[in-house]
Amino acid sequence: MRGPVDLGNLGQTLMHEHLFVLSTEHVQNYGSDWWDEEAMVARAIEKLNAVYAKGIRTIVDPTVWGLGRDIPRMQRIAAETPVNIVVAAGLYVYEELPQQYAYRGPGLLIDIPEPMVTDFSRDITRGIGNTGVKAAFLKCALETPQPSPGIERIARAIARAHVETGAPITVHTSGPHQTGRIAVRIFREEGVDLSKVVIGHAGDSNDLDYLTELADAGVLLGMDRFGLDAFNPTPERVKTIAVMAARGYAGSMVLAHDANCFIDYFGAAHDAVRAAAPNWHYEHITDDVLPALLASGVTQEQIEEMMVANPVRYFTPAKGGAS
Numbered sequence: 260m261r262g263p264v265d266l267g268n269l270g271q272t273l274m275h276e277h278l279f280v281l282s283t284e285h286v287q288n289y290g291s292d293w294w295d296e297e298a299m300v301a302r303a304i305e306k307l308n309a310v311y312a313k314g315i316r317t318i319v320d321p322t323v324w325g326l327g328r329d330i331p332r333m334q335r336i337a338a339e340t341p342v343n344i345v346v347a348a349g350l351y352v353y354e355e356l357p358q359q360y361a362y363r364g365p366g367l368l369i370d371i372p373e374p375m376v377t378d379f380s381r382d383i384t385r386g387i388g389n390t391g392v393k394a395a396f397l398k399c400a401l402e403t404p405q406p407s408p409g410i411e412r413i414a415r416a417i418a419r420a421h422v423e424t425g426a427p428i429t430v431h432t433s434g435p436h437q438t439g440r441i442a443v444r445i446f447r448e449e450g451v452d453l454s455k456v457v458i459g460h461a462g463d464s465n466d467l468d469y470l471t472e473l474a475d476a477g478v479l480l481g482m483d484r485f486g487l488d489a490f491n492p493t494p495e496r497v498k499t500i501a502v503m504a505a506r507g508y509a510g511s512m513v514l515a516h517d518a519n520c521f522i523d524y525f526g527a528a529h530d531a532v533r534a535a536a537p538n539w540h541y542e543h544i545t546d547d548v549l550p551a552l553l554a555s556g557v558t559q560e561q562i563e564e565m566m567v568a569n570p571v572r573y574f575t576p577a578k579g580g581a582s
């Protein structure tokens with residue numbers, strides 16, 4: 260957010276957190292009862308400073324179009340906290356390509372080079388809009404067992420933007436549908452450096468064969484929804500990480516909560532819904548998960564790998580290039 264982060268200063272990193280998940284169009288039209296911009300900016304600053312006090316130095320935020328990326332708001336927050344906030348380029352949809360890309364592209368009504376590659380690469384090389392803030396990684400989603408042609412087109416555009424820019428990728432996947440396999444297949448076909456890919460939400464699965472297959476393909480496993488017990492309870496997530504670490508895969512895992520300061524999916528009921536998931540916040544890993552991992556036989560060195568070394572390796576350009 261404040262310019263390129265020195266990779267040596269990444270420090271303890273949460274690899275998948277959102278500041279806000281908030282549809283711009285929805286909040287502008289229907290948010291007057293439950294959205295208070297100033298209070299929410301203050302809430303984010305407070306939460307980031309609290310997690311900084313516990314040792315977290317960097318938050319990697321994959322909030323792209325479809326989740327409500329708002330760089331000017333993030334700049335206000337970044338100015339008031341020492342936490343590094345790393346932002347993303349890409350598109351988050353499960354089923355349908357937005358109309359803004361449906362008619363433009365190779366062989367389409369407006370026959371131009373893939374506009375998603377153009378847009379996402381520009382976010383990385385020149386900056387987002389006129390904010391001057393550069394995205395440092397790419398994000399897309401593969402949720403359904405059979406991606407639609409539009410969803411596959413997005414994934415391939417993300418892959419090509421990676422090949423063009425060298426920026427790493429985080430892909431939302433479904434643990435139950437094991438769509439990490441689809442991500443690996445598509446990215447491999449597109450010549451992606453799989454060591455620069457995080458399979459997001461891999462940690463929703465406790466299927467060791469699935470996780471091992473992905474890790475052996477060279478990707479990083481996003482063990483990144485701590486506190487979302489409805490998808491997989493913390494004790495199960497901890498057990499799975501401990502087994503994988505014991506089998507030599509600490510170098511293949513990164514940690515996070517997929518938390519946020521506010522998500523508009525629940526509207527005015529936000530705080531009540533949040534009360535039902537009391538550990539879904541930025542501090543659960545530091546407070547509860549790391550002690551539980553240590554108690555399960557994971558070593559301090561393996562924790563450092565997952566929280567510091569693996570993020571640094573992921574963001575380090577493969578061959579020279581800008582950081």
Ligand SMILES: [Zn+2]
Binds near residue numbers: 275
């Ligand atoms: Zn997320």
